[in-house]
Amino acid sequence: MKILRKERGGHMLDSKLIRNNPESVKKGLKVRQGDSSLVDKFLAVDEEWRKVTIEVEELQAKRNKVSDEIAEMKKNKQDASRIITQMKEVSARIKELTDKQKESETAAQKIALEMPNLPHLSVPEGMDSRDNREVRTHGKKPSFKFQPKAHDELGRNLGILNFEQAAKISGARFVVYHGLGAQLERALINFMLDLHTKEHGYQEVMTPVLVNAKSMTGTGQLPKFEEDLFATRDDNFYLIPTAEVSVTNLHADEILEGEKLPVKYACYSPCFRREAGSYGKDVKGIIRQHQFNKVELVKFVQPDKSYDELEKLTKDAESVLQKLGLAYRVVELSTGDLGFSSAKTYDIEVWFPSENQYREISSCSNFESFQARRAGIRFRSNPKAKPEFIHTLNGSGLAVGRTFAAILENFQLEDGSVEIPKVLQPYLGGQKKLEA
RNA sequence: GGAGAGGUGUCCGAGUGGUUGAAGGAGCACGCCUGGAAAGCGUGUAUACCGCAAGGUAUCGAGAGUUCGAAUCUCUCCCUCUCCGCCA
Structure with a gap:
């Protein structure tokens, strides 16, 4: 029963x-x-x-x-x-x-x-991403006196990205970071985690990246999107496509105390996506990989606060780009572009000079009670109150690989070297530049 | 991987077929007591679903079975712990 x-x-x-x-x-x-x-x-x-x-x-x-x-x-x-x-x-x-x-x-x-979640009333109606609405822009796009190179070319020339080796040991859509490249990736992870934990009040967690089907169902990846996931062959595990899955399910089947809300986590994890159906899309570079690093922000909040918390969450993610000095814009997804579980989503898009366009680097969503119902996450507003479904939110803070790529492109010099943003230099032993 | 032990309410912990939603204790809440507090005493203290309501049903790791009836018996699975093996 x-x-x-x-x-x-x-x-x-x-x-x-x-x-x-x-x-x-x-x-x-x-x-x-x-x-x-x-x-x-x-x-x-x-x-x-x-x-x-x-x-x-x-x-x-x-x-x-x-x-x-x-x-x-x-x-x-x-x-x-x-x-x-x-x-x-x-x-x-x-x-x-x-x-x-x-x-x-x-x-x-x-x-x-x-059934997907229902969109919040404030979400602009639309068919797809073309109906998304730009909310704000920030930072100055760099201007170059030369033709800016793409990040993969820069990375290759600097000897810090190697796609051939990755293809050899794994296959397409993988990359190997070498030397300062590997260090830069690591520096970015540490920088982001430090920022969110020390300045934005998130609690750091590190979770399993292999999870069971129940967790995947809780956050909405299953049953509908199984083909997007990697799974282990002999055990019933799935590889997480985002730390959202493991972190949100941390409190599955729990009743949290209202006084302790909001609960905020920052989690670094590798993410694994099959990218089925994206053949031929973003095949160059490290923009779309089967495995990539991400620092994820997850919040558990009282329902009446969740939209304020979404604004704050988005700003927390934005601040990473601000500190790095990267130009970006914030876009509100239209109803037609909304993810399955989300009621409202802001995408943060960073400027990529070689492509002369913005590209998604973070997605910040309010799931309202959608995931909470599936995963059984509730709270009591006071010790005597009836349990209610909590609201969950999450956002990338940020996708590390794409941040890496944006840094290469935005801070490149004519000779192919790349200036390292000031805030990252302490994480790289004071190194100021990537040079061949 | 081998051997063993165990999974009961917020927690600890009883319970081996019939008013057991579940003894007892702790914790917590309220009340009494007190100059105030502690102690003491009393009362209360799950969740979900169906129903306008009265009320009903379900839930003792999960699933299946035996039975008129299962927390209690049988089977399967999961998880935790201990010892051994192996190992970052």
Whole structure:
């Protein structure tokens, strides 16, 4: 029976919301280019579930009552065999109905887990990324008196990036960092973690990068996006595509104390993505790799604060770019471009001179209670209050490889050397420049 | 990998087939007591689902089974701990 409870809790959207406001849920799904027919499918199965459940519970109530009577009779040495025979039938019927109940339960869950989150009302409506809205820009784009080179060319020439070796030992979409390159990557990780832990109040964690299917379901990667994930062959593990998965699930099936909120974590981890369906896209350089490093920020907050916290989270991520001196802009994703689990997302895009365009380097999202419902993360606003679903947020702070690439491109000199941003120099033994 | 032990409510901990949602204790909350506090005494202290409600149902690691009835019996799995082996 426990599984029933768990599965009910496993819905992404509140099943009561779907039941009571099917039209607004449909609208929400439509506006983000989702499949609104899922609502009617869910409702049909849910109705069946409720019908069976009511009957099951009535019979169970009867069984419980008669069982007590049988116990009483036996105690008084009375013959109970007639009732026992009757109850055999009742039990058989319960079994039958329970199977049916489980069936509709599973079906309802399957549908519900496929439903994406509903967008927040402030999110601009749109079909796709072309309808995203620029919120602000920051920093001055560098101007060059020469043709700026792409980061992969710079990295190769400096001897700090080696794609051939990576292809040899692994395959396409991998890279090997050498010497100061490896050190720069490490410096960036340390710089970001120090900034977020010392100045922004995040608690540092380091988690497993291999997680189970339950965790992947909790944050929304499963069941729908299995093809994007790497999995281990002989054990039931998935490699995390982002530390969001392991960090958010840190508090799965927990009830947090309201006074301790917000809980904020910063986590460095390697991330693994199959990039299925992105063949031919960003094949050059380190922009799109199967494995990359990222410092992730994750927050658990009270629902009424989550949108303020999203603004703060985005600014925390932005401050990394500000300190590094990289030009960027913040973009608000339209309903059509929103990630599966997100209610609202800001992308931070850093300037890439060789491409003459901004590219995503961070994605900051408010998931509201979507992940909390799937993962069972709740809080009590005070010790006596009823538990409520918490709101979860996360954002890259930042994608390290892309930051590495942006530094090479933005701070390159005509001779192919690269100036190291001041804030990173202490992390590199005072080194001021990358030179061949 | 081998051998063994164990998984019960916020925590500790009883419970081996019948009013056990679950003894007892701790903690916490409220009340009494007190000049105030401690002690002491009393009361309360899970979650989810269905239902307008009354109420009902479920939950003692997970799943399956035996039974009229399972926290208690059987099987499978997961996890934790101890010892041995191996090892960064």
